[in-house]
Amino acid sequence: MIFYKIFHVLLDAGPTVMLPFMIFFIGLIFKLKPGKAFKSGLTIGIGFAGIKMVIALLSSNLGPAAQQMVKNFGIHLDVLDVGWGAIAAITWGSPIIPILIFGILAINIVLLILKKTETLDVDIWNYHHLAIVGVLTYFTTKSVVLGVLATLTTAVVTFKLSDWSAPLVEKYFELDGVSLPTLSAVSSLIIAVPLNWLMDRIPFINKIHIDMKSAKKYLGLFGEPMMMGLILGGGIGVLAKYDITKILTLAVNMAAVMLLLPKMTALFMEGLMPISEAAKKMTKEKFKGRKFLIGIDAAVIVGNAEVMTTGLILIPLTIGLAFILPGNHLLPFADLAVVPFRIALVVALTGGNLFRSLVIGIAVMSAILLAGTNTSQALTGLASSSGINLSMAAGALISTFAGTSLTVSFIIYEVFIGNLVITVPLFIVGFAAIWIYMGRKEKKMKSVPLEEGARLN
Protein backbone atom coordinates (compact mmCIF):
# COMPACT_ATOMS: atom_id res chain seq x y z
CA MET A 1 0.00 0.00 0.00
CA ILE A 2 2.83 2.34 0.92
CA PHE A 3 4.63 1.69 -2.41
CA TYR A 4 1.46 2.59 -4.24
CA LYS A 5 1.28 5.87 -2.34
CA ILE A 6 4.92 6.72 -3.02
CA PHE A 7 4.49 5.87 -6.70
CA HIS A 8 1.51 8.17 -6.91
CA VAL A 9 3.33 11.05 -5.26
CA LEU A 10 6.10 10.65 -7.81
CA LEU A 11 3.63 10.35 -10.69
CA ASP A 12 1.92 13.57 -9.67
CA ALA A 13 5.24 15.37 -9.30
CA GLY A 14 5.93 14.62 -12.93
CA PRO A 15 9.01 13.47 -14.85
CA THR A 16 11.33 16.04 -13.31
CA VAL A 17 11.12 14.10 -10.06
CA MET A 18 10.03 10.74 -11.48
CA LEU A 19 13.03 10.43 -13.76
CA PRO A 20 15.77 10.58 -11.10
CA PHE A 21 13.81 8.13 -8.98
CA MET A 22 13.30 5.69 -11.84
CA ILE A 23 16.99 5.78 -12.70
CA PHE A 24 17.96 5.38 -9.05
CA PHE A 25 15.66 2.36 -8.83
CA ILE A 26 16.97 0.83 -12.07
CA GLY A 27 20.52 1.49 -10.92
CA LEU A 28 19.96 -0.39 -7.68
CA ILE A 29 18.58 -3.35 -9.60
CA PHE A 30 21.75 -3.37 -11.71
CA LYS A 31 23.67 -3.61 -8.41
CA LEU A 32 25.01 -0.06 -8.41
CA LYS A 33 25.99 1.33 -5.00
CA PRO A 34 23.18 3.57 -3.69
CA GLY A 35 25.47 6.62 -3.81
CA LYS A 36 26.34 6.06 -7.45
CA ALA A 37 22.75 5.26 -8.38
CA PHE A 38 21.64 8.45 -6.67
CA LYS A 39 24.19 10.56 -8.56
CA SER A 40 23.13 8.92 -11.82
CA GLY A 41 19.53 9.77 -11.17
CA LEU A 42 20.32 13.33 -10.22
CA THR A 43 22.58 13.91 -13.24
CA ILE A 44 19.85 12.67 -15.52
CA GLY A 45 17.30 14.86 -13.80
CA ILE A 46 19.59 17.83 -14.41
CA GLY A 47 20.09 16.83 -18.05
CA PHE A 48 16.33 16.72 -18.45
CA ALA A 49 15.92 20.13 -16.86
CA GLY A 50 18.55 21.45 -19.27
CA ILE A 51 16.79 19.93 -22.26
CA LYS A 52 13.51 21.50 -21.18
CA MET A 53 15.20 24.91 -21.04
CA VAL A 54 16.63 24.61 -24.53
CA ILE A 55 13.36 23.27 -25.99
CA ALA A 56 11.60 26.27 -24.48
CA LEU A 57 14.14 28.50 -26.23
CA LEU A 58 13.56 26.63 -29.47
CA SER A 59 9.78 26.57 -29.42
CA SER A 60 9.26 30.10 -28.16
CA ASN A 61 11.49 31.46 -30.95
CA LEU A 62 10.88 29.13 -33.86
CA GLY A 63 7.21 28.44 -33.19
CA PRO A 64 5.90 31.94 -33.85
CA ALA A 65 8.29 32.35 -36.78
CA ALA A 66 7.03 29.14 -38.36
CA GLN A 67 3.45 30.29 -37.92
CA GLN A 68 4.33 33.56 -39.63
CA MET A 69 5.79 31.57 -42.51
CA VAL A 70 2.44 29.82 -42.81
CA LYS A 71 0.61 33.14 -42.87
CA ASN A 72 2.98 34.82 -45.32
CA PHE A 73 3.55 32.08 -47.86
CA GLY A 74 1.22 29.25 -46.97
CA ILE A 75 4.32 27.18 -46.20
CA HIS A 76 2.86 24.71 -43.75
CA LEU A 77 5.98 23.86 -41.81
CA ASP A 78 4.63 24.38 -38.32
CA VAL A 79 5.79 21.10 -36.80
CA LEU A 80 9.15 21.82 -35.18
CA ASP A 81 11.90 19.23 -35.22
CA VAL A 82 13.17 19.36 -31.63
CA GLY A 83 15.66 16.55 -32.06
CA TRP A 84 16.00 12.97 -30.90
CA GLY A 85 17.66 13.99 -27.64
CA ALA A 86 14.57 15.71 -26.34
CA ILE A 87 12.40 12.75 -27.30
CA ALA A 88 14.87 10.37 -25.63
CA ALA A 89 14.65 12.42 -22.45
CA ILE A 90 10.85 12.34 -22.54
CA THR A 91 10.98 8.58 -23.10
CA TRP A 92 13.19 8.02 -20.07
CA GLY A 93 10.76 10.09 -18.01
CA SER A 94 7.78 7.84 -18.72
CA PRO A 95 6.27 5.97 -15.75
CA ILE A 96 6.44 2.67 -17.61
CA ILE A 97 10.12 2.97 -18.54
CA PRO A 98 11.47 0.43 -16.00
CA ILE A 99 9.15 -2.26 -17.37
CA LEU A 100 10.24 -1.40 -20.90
CA ILE A 101 13.97 -1.36 -20.16
CA PHE A 102 13.97 -4.68 -18.34
CA GLY A 103 11.56 -6.07 -20.92
CA ILE A 104 13.96 -5.26 -23.76
CA LEU A 105 16.91 -6.74 -21.89
CA ALA A 106 14.90 -9.84 -20.99
CA ILE A 107 13.71 -10.51 -24.49
CA ASN A 108 17.22 -10.03 -25.84
CA ILE A 109 18.52 -12.63 -23.39
CA VAL A 110 15.66 -15.02 -24.17
CA LEU A 111 16.30 -14.73 -27.91
CA LEU A 112 20.03 -15.25 -27.34
CA ILE A 113 19.41 -18.39 -25.30
CA LEU A 114 17.00 -19.70 -27.94
CA LYS A 115 19.68 -18.85 -30.55
CA LYS A 116 17.15 -16.76 -32.47
CA THR A 117 19.50 -13.79 -32.47
CA GLU A 118 23.26 -13.28 -32.48
CA THR A 119 23.15 -9.77 -31.09
CA LEU A 120 23.78 -8.94 -27.45
CA ASP A 121 22.35 -5.47 -27.14
CA VAL A 122 23.45 -3.80 -23.94
CA ASP A 123 23.56 -0.38 -25.52
CA ILE A 124 21.09 0.72 -22.84
CA TRP A 125 21.23 4.34 -23.93
CA ASN A 126 19.80 3.44 -27.34
CA TYR A 127 16.96 1.52 -25.78
CA HIS A 128 15.09 4.81 -25.99
CA HIS A 129 14.54 4.23 -29.73
CA LEU A 130 12.74 1.02 -28.80
CA ALA A 131 11.00 2.39 -25.73
CA ILE A 132 9.45 5.47 -27.40
CA VAL A 133 7.19 3.22 -29.50
CA GLY A 134 5.76 1.72 -26.32
CA VAL A 135 5.66 5.02 -24.48
CA LEU A 136 3.71 6.72 -27.27
CA THR A 137 1.42 3.67 -27.64
CA TYR A 138 0.73 3.79 -23.90
CA PHE A 139 0.06 7.52 -24.11
CA THR A 140 -2.41 7.09 -26.97
CA THR A 141 -4.18 3.90 -25.89
CA LYS A 142 -3.73 4.20 -22.12
CA SER A 143 -2.90 0.50 -22.10
CA VAL A 144 0.33 -0.55 -20.40
CA VAL A 145 0.05 -4.01 -21.99
CA LEU A 146 -0.10 -2.58 -25.51
CA GLY A 147 2.77 -0.26 -24.72
CA VAL A 148 4.98 -3.07 -23.49
CA LEU A 149 4.05 -5.28 -26.44
CA ALA A 150 4.80 -2.47 -28.88
CA THR A 151 8.27 -1.96 -27.43
CA LEU A 152 9.06 -5.67 -27.29
CA THR A 153 7.99 -6.02 -30.93
CA THR A 154 10.23 -3.10 -31.89
CA ALA A 155 13.06 -4.72 -29.96
CA VAL A 156 12.73 -8.07 -31.73
CA VAL A 157 12.56 -6.40 -35.16
CA THR A 158 15.62 -4.32 -34.29
CA PHE A 159 17.67 -7.30 -33.11
CA LYS A 160 16.88 -9.16 -36.34
CA LEU A 161 17.65 -6.14 -38.55
CA SER A 162 20.87 -5.83 -36.59
CA ASP A 163 21.73 -9.51 -37.22
CA TRP A 164 20.88 -9.29 -40.93
CA SER A 165 22.91 -6.13 -41.50
CA ALA A 166 25.95 -7.40 -39.59
CA PRO A 167 27.61 -9.03 -42.65
CA LEU A 168 27.15 -5.74 -44.52
CA VAL A 169 28.67 -3.79 -41.64
CA GLU A 170 31.59 -6.19 -41.44
CA LYS A 171 32.28 -6.04 -45.15
CA TYR A 172 31.85 -2.32 -45.80
CA PHE A 173 33.04 -0.81 -42.54
CA GLU A 174 35.52 -3.54 -41.61
CA LEU A 175 34.08 -4.00 -38.13
CA ASP A 176 33.79 -7.55 -36.95
CA GLY A 177 32.35 -9.06 -33.84
CA VAL A 178 29.80 -6.29 -33.61
CA SER A 179 26.37 -5.43 -34.91
CA LEU A 180 24.38 -2.22 -34.84
CA PRO A 181 21.04 -2.56 -33.05
CA THR A 182 20.57 1.18 -33.33
CA LEU A 183 17.09 1.50 -34.79
CA SER A 184 17.75 5.01 -36.06
CA ALA A 185 20.24 3.50 -38.51
CA VAL A 186 18.75 0.08 -39.38
CA SER A 187 15.21 1.33 -39.89
CA SER A 188 16.26 2.77 -43.26
CA LEU A 189 16.97 -0.74 -44.54
CA ILE A 190 13.24 -1.49 -44.72
CA ILE A 191 13.05 1.02 -47.56
CA ALA A 192 16.60 0.74 -48.85
CA VAL A 193 16.72 -2.99 -49.53
CA PRO A 194 13.62 -3.19 -51.79
CA LEU A 195 14.51 0.08 -53.54
CA ASN A 196 18.07 -0.99 -54.18
CA TRP A 197 16.81 -4.33 -55.52
CA LEU A 198 14.47 -2.42 -57.82
CA MET A 199 17.16 -0.06 -59.05
CA ASP A 200 19.33 -3.06 -59.85
CA ARG A 201 16.74 -4.17 -62.33
CA ILE A 202 15.97 -0.91 -64.14
CA PRO A 203 18.11 -0.66 -67.28
CA PHE A 204 20.30 2.46 -67.52
CA ILE A 205 19.50 3.50 -63.92
CA ASN A 206 21.37 0.51 -62.65
CA LYS A 207 24.56 1.66 -64.35
CA ILE A 208 24.78 5.21 -62.94
CA HIS A 209 27.69 5.71 -60.61
CA ILE A 210 28.89 9.16 -59.43
CA ASP A 211 31.85 10.07 -57.26
CA MET A 212 32.06 13.27 -55.30
CA LYS A 213 35.20 13.55 -53.24
CA SER A 214 35.15 17.30 -53.05
CA ALA A 215 31.69 17.46 -51.49
CA LYS A 216 33.22 18.04 -48.08
CA LYS A 217 35.02 21.15 -49.26
CA TYR A 218 31.88 22.86 -50.45
CA LEU A 219 29.33 21.34 -48.12
CA GLY A 220 31.41 21.07 -44.98
CA LEU A 221 29.47 23.83 -43.36
CA PHE A 222 26.35 21.68 -43.24
CA GLY A 223 28.22 19.56 -40.74
CA GLU A 224 28.68 22.37 -38.23
CA PRO A 225 25.72 22.68 -35.86
CA MET A 226 26.05 26.32 -34.94
CA MET A 227 26.39 27.43 -38.56
CA MET A 228 23.34 25.37 -39.50
CA GLY A 229 21.38 26.93 -36.68
CA LEU A 230 22.44 30.42 -37.67
CA ILE A 231 21.59 29.96 -41.34
CA LEU A 232 18.31 28.13 -40.79
CA GLY A 233 17.22 30.54 -38.09
CA GLY A 234 18.06 33.51 -40.29
CA GLY A 235 16.39 31.91 -43.30
CA ILE A 236 13.17 31.27 -41.43
CA GLY A 237 13.28 34.78 -40.01
CA VAL A 238 13.40 36.11 -43.56
CA LEU A 239 10.48 33.93 -44.61
CA ALA A 240 8.59 35.13 -41.56
CA LYS A 241 9.13 38.68 -42.86
CA TYR A 242 10.70 39.78 -39.60
CA ASP A 243 12.67 43.03 -39.36
CA ILE A 244 16.44 42.75 -39.40
CA THR A 245 16.87 42.85 -35.62
CA LYS A 246 14.41 40.04 -35.11
CA ILE A 247 15.98 37.98 -37.87
CA LEU A 248 19.43 38.28 -36.30
CA THR A 249 18.08 37.48 -32.84
CA LEU A 250 16.33 34.39 -34.18
CA ALA A 251 19.47 33.31 -36.00
CA VAL A 252 21.70 33.54 -32.93
CA ASN A 253 19.11 31.89 -30.69
CA MET A 254 18.79 29.00 -33.11
CA ALA A 255 22.57 28.62 -33.30
CA ALA A 256 22.47 28.46 -29.49
CA VAL A 257 19.84 25.71 -29.58
CA MET A 258 21.84 23.64 -32.07
CA LEU A 259 24.91 23.82 -29.87
CA LEU A 260 23.32 23.54 -26.43
CA LEU A 261 20.85 20.73 -27.10
CA PRO A 262 23.56 18.11 -27.72
CA LYS A 263 25.41 19.25 -24.61
CA MET A 264 22.32 18.68 -22.46
CA THR A 265 21.79 15.29 -24.05
CA ALA A 266 25.42 14.43 -23.30
CA LEU A 267 24.73 15.16 -19.65
CA PHE A 268 21.83 12.76 -19.81
CA MET A 269 24.09 10.13 -21.29
CA GLU A 270 26.67 10.77 -18.60
CA GLY A 271 24.12 10.00 -15.91
CA LEU A 272 23.08 6.82 -17.66
CA MET A 273 26.59 5.53 -18.16
CA PRO A 274 27.09 3.69 -14.84
CA ILE A 275 23.89 1.73 -15.48
CA SER A 276 24.92 0.95 -19.02
CA GLU A 277 28.35 -0.25 -17.89
CA ALA A 278 26.82 -2.36 -15.12
CA ALA A 279 24.43 -4.00 -17.57
CA LYS A 280 27.34 -4.75 -19.91
CA LYS A 281 29.31 -6.39 -17.13
CA MET A 282 26.42 -8.49 -15.88
CA THR A 283 25.43 -9.86 -19.26
CA LYS A 284 29.01 -10.49 -20.40
CA GLU A 285 29.58 -12.71 -17.38
CA LYS A 286 26.37 -14.64 -17.97
CA PHE A 287 27.25 -15.28 -21.60
CA LYS A 288 30.91 -16.08 -21.25
CA GLY A 289 32.26 -18.39 -23.92
CA ARG A 290 29.30 -17.93 -26.19
CA LYS A 291 30.13 -16.26 -29.44
CA PHE A 292 27.83 -13.36 -30.20
CA LEU A 293 27.80 -9.97 -31.89
CA ILE A 294 28.23 -7.10 -29.45
CA GLY A 295 25.56 -4.52 -30.14
CA ILE A 296 27.00 -1.00 -30.30
CA ASP A 297 25.89 2.46 -31.26
CA ALA A 298 25.82 3.13 -35.00
CA ALA A 299 27.81 6.29 -34.28
CA VAL A 300 30.88 4.21 -35.03
CA ILE A 301 30.13 4.01 -38.75
CA VAL A 302 29.07 7.60 -39.31
CA GLY A 303 32.69 8.73 -39.64
CA ASN A 304 33.17 6.86 -42.88
CA ALA A 305 34.08 9.21 -45.74
CA GLU A 306 31.34 8.08 -48.13
CA VAL A 307 28.72 8.22 -45.37
CA MET A 308 29.75 11.74 -44.42
CA THR A 309 29.80 12.95 -48.02
CA THR A 310 26.39 11.48 -48.76
CA GLY A 311 25.10 12.85 -45.46
CA LEU A 312 26.36 16.34 -46.16
CA ILE A 313 24.64 16.40 -49.53
CA LEU A 314 21.46 14.91 -48.14
CA ILE A 315 21.12 17.59 -45.44
CA PRO A 316 20.27 20.50 -47.76
CA LEU A 317 18.26 18.09 -49.92
CA THR A 318 16.18 17.20 -46.87
CA ILE A 319 15.50 20.87 -46.16
CA GLY A 320 14.35 21.37 -49.74
CA LEU A 321 12.35 18.14 -49.58
CA ALA A 322 10.51 19.41 -46.50
CA PHE A 323 9.25 22.40 -48.49
CA ILE A 324 8.04 20.52 -51.54
CA LEU A 325 6.89 17.15 -50.18
CA PRO A 326 3.09 17.10 -50.28
CA GLY A 327 1.55 16.40 -46.90
CA ASN A 328 4.69 17.31 -44.98
CA HIS A 329 4.50 19.79 -42.13
CA LEU A 330 7.75 18.89 -40.41
CA LEU A 331 10.32 21.68 -40.33
CA PRO A 332 13.74 20.01 -40.19
CA PHE A 333 15.94 21.50 -37.56
CA ALA A 334 17.75 19.83 -34.66
CA ASP A 335 17.81 16.40 -36.28
CA LEU A 336 19.51 17.55 -39.47
CA ALA A 337 22.63 16.62 -37.53
CA VAL A 338 21.68 12.93 -37.61
CA VAL A 339 20.84 12.60 -41.32
CA PRO A 340 24.16 10.72 -41.74
CA PHE A 341 22.85 8.08 -39.33
CA ARG A 342 19.82 7.49 -41.53
CA ILE A 343 21.84 6.83 -44.64
CA ALA A 344 24.93 5.14 -43.19
CA LEU A 345 23.67 1.62 -43.87
CA VAL A 346 22.16 2.71 -47.19
CA VAL A 347 25.63 3.75 -48.32
CA ALA A 348 26.98 0.36 -47.29
CA LEU A 349 24.16 -1.40 -49.13
CA THR A 350 24.77 0.45 -52.40
CA GLY A 351 28.50 -0.08 -52.05
CA GLY A 352 29.21 3.64 -51.87
CA ASN A 353 27.24 4.49 -55.02
CA LEU A 354 26.43 8.15 -54.43
CA PHE A 355 23.61 8.38 -56.96
CA ARG A 356 21.75 5.38 -55.52
CA SER A 357 22.41 6.43 -51.94
CA LEU A 358 20.93 9.86 -52.59
CA VAL A 359 17.84 8.52 -54.39
CA ILE A 360 17.21 6.00 -51.61
CA GLY A 361 18.13 8.67 -49.06
CA ILE A 362 15.43 10.97 -50.39
CA ALA A 363 12.91 8.11 -50.16
CA VAL A 364 13.99 7.35 -46.58
CA MET A 365 13.83 11.01 -45.50
CA SER A 366 10.43 11.43 -47.19
CA ALA A 367 9.09 8.52 -45.18
CA ILE A 368 10.53 10.06 -42.02
CA LEU A 369 9.11 13.52 -42.76
CA LEU A 370 5.64 12.14 -43.38
CA ALA A 371 5.66 9.80 -40.38
CA GLY A 372 6.96 12.67 -38.28
CA THR A 373 4.11 14.88 -39.45
CA ASN A 374 1.58 12.13 -38.83
CA THR A 375 2.64 11.41 -35.24
CA SER A 376 3.35 15.00 -34.26
CA GLN A 377 0.02 15.51 -32.52
CA ALA A 378 0.50 12.50 -30.24
CA LEU A 379 4.15 13.34 -29.64
CA THR A 380 3.33 16.92 -28.71
CA GLY A 381 0.71 15.66 -26.26
CA LEU A 382 3.27 13.32 -24.72
CA ALA A 383 5.82 16.12 -24.46
CA SER A 384 3.39 18.50 -22.79
CA SER A 385 2.42 15.86 -20.27
CA SER A 386 6.13 15.42 -19.52
CA GLY A 387 6.44 19.01 -18.49
CA ILE A 388 7.92 20.42 -21.69
CA ASN A 389 6.64 23.94 -21.94
CA LEU A 390 5.25 24.66 -25.38
CA SER A 391 2.95 27.47 -24.37
CA MET A 392 5.01 30.04 -26.23
CA ALA A 393 5.14 28.05 -29.44
CA ALA A 394 2.09 29.78 -30.94
CA GLY A 395 0.37 26.47 -31.49
CA ALA A 396 3.25 24.79 -33.25
CA LEU A 397 3.62 21.07 -32.75
CA ILE A 398 6.85 19.16 -32.20
CA SER A 399 8.40 16.13 -33.81
CA THR A 400 11.74 14.55 -34.70
CA PHE A 401 13.58 12.41 -37.26
CA ALA A 402 13.75 9.66 -34.65
CA GLY A 403 11.09 8.34 -32.29
CA THR A 404 8.04 7.18 -34.21
CA SER A 405 9.17 9.01 -37.37
CA LEU A 406 11.47 6.07 -38.08
CA THR A 407 9.75 3.83 -40.60
CA VAL A 408 9.93 0.66 -38.50
CA SER A 409 8.74 2.46 -35.37
CA PHE A 410 5.93 4.18 -37.23
CA ILE A 411 4.66 0.89 -38.64
CA ILE A 412 4.69 -0.83 -35.25
CA TYR A 413 3.07 2.19 -33.55
CA GLU A 414 0.25 2.21 -36.10
CA VAL A 415 -0.20 -1.55 -35.64
CA PHE A 416 -0.68 -1.23 -31.90
CA ILE A 417 -2.98 1.78 -31.91
CA GLY A 418 -5.05 0.45 -34.77
CA ASN A 419 -7.62 -2.29 -34.98
CA LEU A 420 -5.52 -5.09 -33.50
CA VAL A 421 -7.62 -7.84 -35.05
CA ILE A 422 -6.52 -6.66 -38.49
CA THR A 423 -3.14 -5.03 -37.93
CA VAL A 424 -1.41 -7.61 -35.75
CA PRO A 425 -1.90 -10.65 -38.03
CA LEU A 426 -0.87 -8.55 -41.06
CA PHE A 427 2.27 -7.44 -39.27
CA ILE A 428 3.16 -10.94 -38.07
CA VAL A 429 2.71 -12.38 -41.56
CA GLY A 430 4.82 -9.62 -43.10
CA PHE A 431 7.65 -9.91 -40.58
CA ALA A 432 7.62 -13.71 -40.60
CA ALA A 433 7.92 -13.67 -44.39
CA ILE A 434 11.02 -11.46 -44.18
CA TRP A 435 12.47 -13.64 -41.41
CA ILE A 436 12.05 -16.82 -43.44
CA TYR A 437 13.42 -15.18 -46.58
CA MET A 438 16.51 -13.97 -44.70
CA GLY A 439 16.93 -17.39 -43.11
CA ARG A 440 17.07 -19.02 -46.52
CA LYS A 441 19.50 -16.39 -47.74
CA GLU A 442 21.82 -16.95 -44.76
CA LYS A 443 21.86 -20.68 -45.46
CA LYS A 444 22.71 -19.99 -49.10
CA MET A 445 25.49 -17.55 -48.16
CA LYS A 446 27.02 -19.98 -45.71
CA SER A 447 27.24 -22.77 -48.29
CA VAL A 448 28.69 -20.58 -51.06
CA PRO A 449 31.88 -18.65 -50.29
CA LEU A 450 31.58 -14.91 -50.90
CA GLU A 451 33.74 -13.66 -53.75
CA GLU A 452 35.52 -10.39 -53.50
CA GLY A 453 33.18 -7.54 -54.29
CA ALA A 454 29.98 -9.52 -53.91
CA ARG A 455 27.16 -7.46 -52.45
CA LEU A 456 24.44 -8.56 -50.06
CA ASN A 457 21.79 -8.62 -52.79
Next chain:
Amino acid sequence: MKRILVACGNGIATSTVVAIKIREACESENIKVYVDQCKLMELDSRANDFDFVVTTGKIQNNEKISVPIVGAMSMLTGIGEEETIEKIINLCKN
Protein backbone atom coordinates in the same frame (compact mmCIF):
# COMPACT_ATOMS: atom_id res chain seq x y z
CA MET B 1 47.79 20.07 -19.48
CA LYS B 2 46.98 17.80 -22.37
CA ARG B 3 44.05 18.69 -24.60
CA ILE B 4 42.10 15.74 -25.98
CA LEU B 5 39.25 15.83 -28.48
CA VAL B 6 36.82 12.90 -28.51
CA ALA B 7 34.72 12.53 -31.66
CA CYS B 8 31.81 10.31 -32.49
CA GLY B 9 28.90 10.29 -34.91
CA ASN B 10 26.70 12.52 -32.82
CA GLY B 11 29.09 14.16 -30.46
CA ILE B 12 26.79 13.01 -27.69
CA ALA B 13 26.38 9.37 -26.77
CA THR B 14 29.48 7.36 -27.52
CA SER B 15 31.88 10.28 -27.19
CA THR B 16 30.52 10.93 -23.68
CA VAL B 17 31.28 7.34 -22.68
CA VAL B 18 34.81 7.57 -24.02
CA ALA B 19 35.45 11.04 -22.60
CA ILE B 20 34.44 9.93 -19.10
CA LYS B 21 36.60 6.83 -19.29
CA ILE B 22 39.57 8.92 -20.41
CA ARG B 23 39.08 11.43 -17.60
CA GLU B 24 38.84 8.68 -14.99
CA ALA B 25 41.90 6.87 -16.32
CA CYS B 26 43.95 10.06 -16.35
CA GLU B 27 42.78 11.01 -12.87
CA SER B 28 44.01 7.72 -11.46
CA GLU B 29 47.40 8.40 -13.04
CA ASN B 30 47.36 11.98 -11.80
CA ILE B 31 47.49 13.40 -15.29
CA LYS B 32 45.70 16.69 -15.88
CA VAL B 33 43.64 16.68 -19.06
CA TYR B 34 41.07 18.81 -20.80
CA VAL B 35 38.65 16.62 -22.72
CA ASP B 36 36.14 17.99 -25.21
CA GLN B 37 33.65 16.25 -27.46
CA CYS B 38 32.52 16.87 -31.01
CA LYS B 39 30.89 15.26 -34.00
CA LEU B 40 32.99 13.47 -36.58
CA MET B 41 31.85 16.02 -39.14
CA GLU B 42 33.43 18.82 -37.09
CA LEU B 43 36.72 17.01 -36.69
CA ASP B 44 38.56 18.74 -39.53
CA SER B 45 37.88 22.21 -38.21
CA ARG B 46 38.69 21.46 -34.57
CA ALA B 47 41.26 18.68 -34.37
CA ASN B 48 44.40 20.75 -34.73
CA ASP B 49 43.57 22.80 -31.62
CA PHE B 50 44.15 19.68 -29.53
CA ASP B 51 47.10 17.47 -28.65
CA PHE B 52 45.46 14.37 -30.00
CA VAL B 53 42.10 13.00 -31.11
CA VAL B 54 40.16 9.94 -29.99
CA THR B 55 37.39 8.61 -32.21
CA THR B 56 34.81 5.91 -31.61
CA GLY B 57 34.61 4.96 -35.24
CA LYS B 58 37.07 4.37 -38.00
CA ILE B 59 37.94 7.46 -39.94
CA GLN B 60 39.93 7.77 -43.11
CA ASN B 61 43.40 9.20 -42.66
CA ASN B 62 42.81 12.88 -43.07
CA GLU B 63 45.52 15.11 -44.46
CA LYS B 64 44.06 18.09 -42.66
CA ILE B 65 44.63 16.61 -39.21
CA SER B 66 48.20 16.94 -37.99
CA VAL B 67 47.75 15.40 -34.55
CA PRO B 68 47.69 11.68 -33.64
CA ILE B 69 44.38 9.85 -33.94
CA VAL B 70 43.43 6.99 -31.60
CA GLY B 71 40.60 4.61 -32.49
CA ALA B 72 38.55 3.80 -29.39
CA MET B 73 35.83 1.42 -30.46
CA SER B 74 37.28 -0.98 -27.92
CA MET B 75 35.87 1.23 -25.19
CA LEU B 76 32.39 0.51 -26.48
CA THR B 77 32.72 -3.23 -26.98
CA GLY B 78 34.96 -3.79 -23.97
CA ILE B 79 37.38 -5.87 -26.03
CA GLY B 80 40.89 -4.42 -26.00
CA GLU B 81 39.78 -1.56 -23.79
CA GLU B 82 42.82 -1.66 -21.47
CA GLU B 83 45.26 -1.47 -24.39
CA THR B 84 43.51 1.56 -25.82
CA ILE B 85 43.52 3.32 -22.47
CA GLU B 86 47.22 2.55 -22.09
CA LYS B 87 47.86 4.04 -25.51
CA ILE B 88 46.04 7.20 -24.49
CA ILE B 89 47.89 7.46 -21.17
CA ASN B 90 51.18 7.12 -23.02
CA LEU B 91 50.22 9.89 -25.42
CA CYS B 92 49.44 12.05 -22.39
CA LYS B 93 52.76 11.37 -20.74
CA ASN B 94 54.81 12.41 -23.80
